[in-house]
Amino acid sequence: MRNGEGGTVPSYNVQTVTDTKHGLVVNVEATTDAIDYRQLRPALERCQSKLGKTPKQLVADGDYTNHASVQAAADCGVDFYGSWQDSWKPVERDAQGRSAGFLASAFPYDPERDLFTCPAGKLLTRRAYIDRGHGVHAHVYHAGKTACVNCPLRSQCAPPDARPTWRRSITRIEEPAATSAFKAKMATAEAQQIYRQRSQIAEFPHAWIKERCGLRQFRCRGRLKATIEATCACLSYNLTRWFTLRRNLAIELACI
DSSP, X not given: OBOTTSOBOOOOEEEEEEOTTTOOEEEEEEESOSSSTXXXXXXXXXXXXXXXXXXXXXXXXXXXXXXXXXXHHHHTTOEEEOOOOOSOOOOSBOTTOOBGGGSGGGSOEXXXXXXXXXXXXXXXXXXXXXXXXXXXXXXXXXXXXXXXXXXXXXXXXXXXXXXXXXXXXXXXXEOOHXXXXXXXXXXXXXXXXXXXXXXXXXXXXXXXXXXXXXXXXXXXXXXXHHHHHHHHHHHXXXXXXXXXXXXXXXXXXXXX
């Protein structure tokens, strides 16, 4: 796994699944994947294999929230809540120096004719189709070959170093139904309230293990051994958590 200095060293990424109701770690695994992007489906599969079922509801942060994860949760019948990391944000100018009026978002799209219209009134028709996987399709639209050559707005639309034959293009992303439904759900106040529970439940076990167990780096090599070491640390955390739950229950019973 690559480190912060650009080199490659034996490293492991610990994945944990924490129970929301009691705060117990119910599953742990050490992986050699440096990022969490592909880890939600394997986590659900481990829950099914070791616990005999998948959770009814799952909350994960932005590193896990993507098309593949949303589809994996939908396939397993899991109600997934996460923070979608949209790459597009409102800007005054893009990397090419275009002003807001010439950004792709300013080009109106006609779904009936399947084309875009530029500020100069020229039409951009669909010329290419790209399958990005996980049900995501990209449709690329271009202006005509000579549409941008003598356009009076060319200086505001084309990059400074554009060739004479340059023509404007726009990419429209078509998302799967599961992603559209997920985004609509996460736009609600109820979903945001559920998502706000994530940090206090998911981050605390990691902080406890690092501080109390001193597990900031593994003492052995090999993914299996690293998983065993991480499991022992999680068992220590769970025992401490269990004693806390028992103590709180005894206090509640004493107050009845």
